[in-house]
Amino acid sequence: MSTRILTGITTTGTPHLGNYAGAIRPAIVASRESGADSFYFLADYHALIKCDDPVRIMRSRQEIAATWLAAGLDPERVTFYRQSDIPEIPELTWLLTCVAAKGLLNRAHAYKASVDKNLEQGEEPDAGITMGLYSYPVLMAADILMFNAKKIPVGRDQIQHVEMARDIAARFNHLFGNGKDFFVLPEALIEESVSTLPGLDGRKMSKSYDNTIPLYGTAKALKEAVARIVTDSRLPGEAKDPGASHLFTLYSAFANPGQTEAFRAELVDGLGWGEAKQRLFELLDGELGEGRERYQQLIARPDELEDILLAGAAKARKTATPFLDQLRQAVGLRSFKAQGPAASGEKKKAAKAARFVSFRDDDGSFRFRLLSADGEQLLLSRSFADGKAAGAVSKRLQQGDALDLRGEGNAFGLWLDGEEVATSPAFADAQARDNALEAVRQALQPAA
Numbered sequence: 001m002s003t004r005i006l007t008g009i010t011t012t013g014t015p016h017l018g019n020y021a022g023a024i025r026p027a028i029v030a031s032r033e034s035g036a037d038s039f040y041f042l043a044d045y046h047a048l049i050k051c052d053d054p055v056r057i058m059r060s061r062q063e064i065a066a067t068w069l070a071a072g073l074d075p076e077r078v079t080f081y082r083q084s085d086i087p088e089i090p091e092l093t094w095l096l097t098c099v100a101a102k103g104l105l106n107r108a109h110a111y112k113a114s115v116d117k118n119l120e121q122g123e124e125p126d127a128g129i130t131m132g133l134y135s136y137p138v139l140m141a142a143d144i145l146m147f148n149a150k151k152i153p154v155g156r157d158q159i160q161h162v163e164m165a166r167d168i169a170a171r172f173n174h175l176f177g178n179g180k181d182f183f184v185l186p187e188a189l190i191e192e193s194v195s196t197l198p199g200l201d202g203r204k205m206s207k208s209y210d211n212t213i214p215l216y217g218t219a220k221a222l223k224e225a226v227a228r229i230v231t232d233s234r235l236p237g238e239a240k241d242p243g244a245s246h247l248f249t250l251y252s253a254f255a256n257p258g259q260t261e262a263f264r265a266e267l268v269d270g271l272g273w274g275e276a277k278q279r280l281f282e283l284l285d286g287e288l289g290e291g292r293e294r295y296q297q298l299i300a301r302p303d304e305l306e307d308i309l310l311a312g313a314a315k316a317r318k319t320a321t322p323f324l325d326q327l328r329q330a331v332g333l334r335s336f337k338a339q340g341p342a343a344s345g346e347k348k349k350a351a352k353a354a355r356f357v358s359f360r361d362d363d364g365s366f367r368f369r370l371l372s373a374d375g376e377q378l379l380l381s382r383s384f385a386d387g388k389a390a391g392a393v394s395k396r397l398q399q400g401d402a403l404d405l406r407g408e409g410n411a412f413g414l415w416l417d418g419e420e421v422a423t424s425p426a427f428a429d430a431q432a433r434d435n436a437l438e439a440v441r442q443a444l445q446p447a448a
């Protein structure tokens with residue numbers, strides 16, 4: 001059995017080494033496991049919430065797409081697409097918005113943090129807060145539920161959003177599922193073993209600290225960043241403390257255990273920091289060099305990138321289009337054609353339970369029968385000289401015209417305009433007759 005894994009990457013900024021070690025590399029490894037059915041996508045609608053600079057949005061989408069492919073993501077094996085290429089996602093967002101409790105969204109951390117900041121600064125609570133930010137978790141729920149993903153690898157700050165997706169899914173199932181669950185309830189997957197890399201200054205590597213190491217920049221840029229890693233002031237020949245050195249932590253995030261141990265021993269033996277940085281640069285350059293080349297090729301050919309992503313979207317929509325159709329049906333957004341006249345809800349049920357069958361008798365006259373749902377004869381009409389007359393009567397009966405049923409022993413007759421137009425067979429007893437009478441009433445009663 002395969003497990004559907006899904007995660008989105010918000011397309012703001014350029015991925016750095018910390019993103020690579022913390023998210024990209026583990027996701028690609030997970031996608032190669034047998035039984036993994038991975039959906040990875042560029043959350044570019046989410047990016048619009050944080051950024052109103054079209055050029056940055058555009059560039060970031062390309063860079064992130066190229067980064068994932070260069071890092072080894074196989075678009076044949078996984079479903080890799082842009083959120084904004086799946087029109088079913090914003091449609092589903094609206095269906096979910098209509099069942100999501102406002103109180104639930106009031107509690108979202110990101111929204112609450114913005115409100116708190118406003119209050120601290122003496123502003124109105126909602127100053128500068130868009131509906132995009134407020135509804136962010138509903139869009140994310142649609143991303144997840146659209147594909148009925150089970151496992152959602154995310155950072156800790158996103159756990160609450162996955163829980164909200166569960167809540168919203170459960171509510172939709174309850175309201176519209178009719179005993180069948182449309183949505184699988186998703187679970188956040190937190191990779192404990194995945195490292196958060198330290199940045200140049202030892203704090204968590206993050207763009208907001210301006211302490212990042214570029215991922216697929218030039219070798220020169222990589223070298224320059226490594227040179228800026230902060231170390232203590234011990235001189236060459238002095239013993240270093242690997243446990244206290246984030247340079248060592250960075251090294252071990254990319255080295256195999258043998259390399260790590262050798263590097264540790266050298267540091268303890270007094271390896272100079274300049275030498276140590278050269279070792280780290282060589283290690284990173286070795287790990288990233290190949291990807292860097294692929295990255296440059298992909299960035300140079302945006303048309304190819306576009307085709308890969310459009311193929312991914314087509315693959316994703318094979319699931320999304322029919323599923324959204326089911327969901328639209330479930331909430332009542334149905335074609336008028338398939339449904340028949342709007343007022344005939346009750347009658348439609350009845351018509352399903354019993355049906356008229358017309359036929360030509362041996363003597364050439366026209367008659368019809370009313371059969372119960374399981375094919376038992378309830379009524380047989382009198383003979384009509386022509387098919388039109390027989391049809392007109394059965395049509396009037398179907399419309400619920402003047403239902404006049406009269407018992408005659410263990411049988412009954414049906415009267416229209418003072419004339420008996422059909423009779424039932426003789427039933428075995430009064431009970432069977434009454435059951436049949438009830439079935440006829442059900443079948444022919446006028447719409448409520």
Ligand code: TRP
Nearest residue numbers: 006007008009010043046140143
């Ligand atoms: N909100 C996520 C983040 O900022 C990105 C994201 C959007 C996402 N939709 C998703 C993650 C669906 C997982 C599943 O990291």
